Amino acid sequence: MAEIIKVGMADLNCVYAPNILTTLGLGSCVGICLHDRETKISGMVHIMLPYSFQIKNNSNPAKFADTGISKLLEDMLKMGAKKTKLVSKIAGGAQMFNFSDSSDIMRIGMRNISASKDTLKALNIPILAEDTGGSYGRTIEFSSETGLLLVKTIGHGTKHI
């Protein structure tokens, strides 16, 4: 029986198959899922901001795309995952409010997406699928058994990626 493990905001967790990882109500934040295709060890991190070095208050690694993904990778390797077998899926990074003069902070969703992608690229982890951008919230569920990511929204449908 698969257990459902919650990942909060600026939080990360990893599981063995067949457990499921979920994060509720992603807005401008990005949820990054890593999955070892052989051992099925999977992890999820819910990041809020792009890079830790841009911010003074950076004691929590799970808050940032760069340190969050690195920490998740480290934890998964400790559990027995192989780096060469890892793939990823990402979701989130919406722009919830629209202003005509989009300042940097209002485009935080987009910046979170690109920081997540750049970090994954630097670590040589391929991105298999993504459901990012838009202006709506998402709840995501990652199945370590199948490697599928379920994306649920209010009024924008539900899909597996």
Next chain:
Amino acid sequence: MSISIVDLNSQQIDVLKEIGNIGAGNAITALSKMVSKRIDMKVPIVNVIEFKDVAELVGGPEVLVSGIYFKVSGDITGSIMFLIDNNSSRILINWLMNKNETSMELDEIELSALKEIGNILAGSYLSSLATLTGLSMSVSVPSLAIDMAGAIISVPVIMFGQVGDHVLLIETDFIEGLNHVKGNFFLIPDEQSFEILLKSLGVM
């Protein structure tokens, strides 16, 4: 040296709470005049809480809520967000438009009415803050989003996230007859503005 909310001493928190009280009180008075109804208010609860607990206040991260967001400019910069559950949105719209609707579907005019209510609340809240501090500040036009609570809350939380792990939240309850509206104000000064705000209030 910038300060974050958790570094505040109890005197500074008390002052911020008092501003919250006065601001919310003025906001309700303005709303009450506009809709010509007697609206009572419970004493607002001002809290400094951790990110992870914010969504629970409105019933969990997946609950459908309305968020009305404003940018603040002037002597201090930052933003204000007013967050209400959908039942409360309907009550507020009914008050303003003199309706008795129960449907949760909002049409174009109702959405615009909701923004206007946000405008009144944020505007009067900010003008009381400006009077108390002697600082000049103005609000932008409102931007409205209706979606999962977690997704909407993530916006102010990310802004706070650049300086700390806590948010300053003011919970207000408005009551008119049997109708009960529960609203939450997030006051989000930018990093440098926090200091200006506290200095102008004489607590730093």
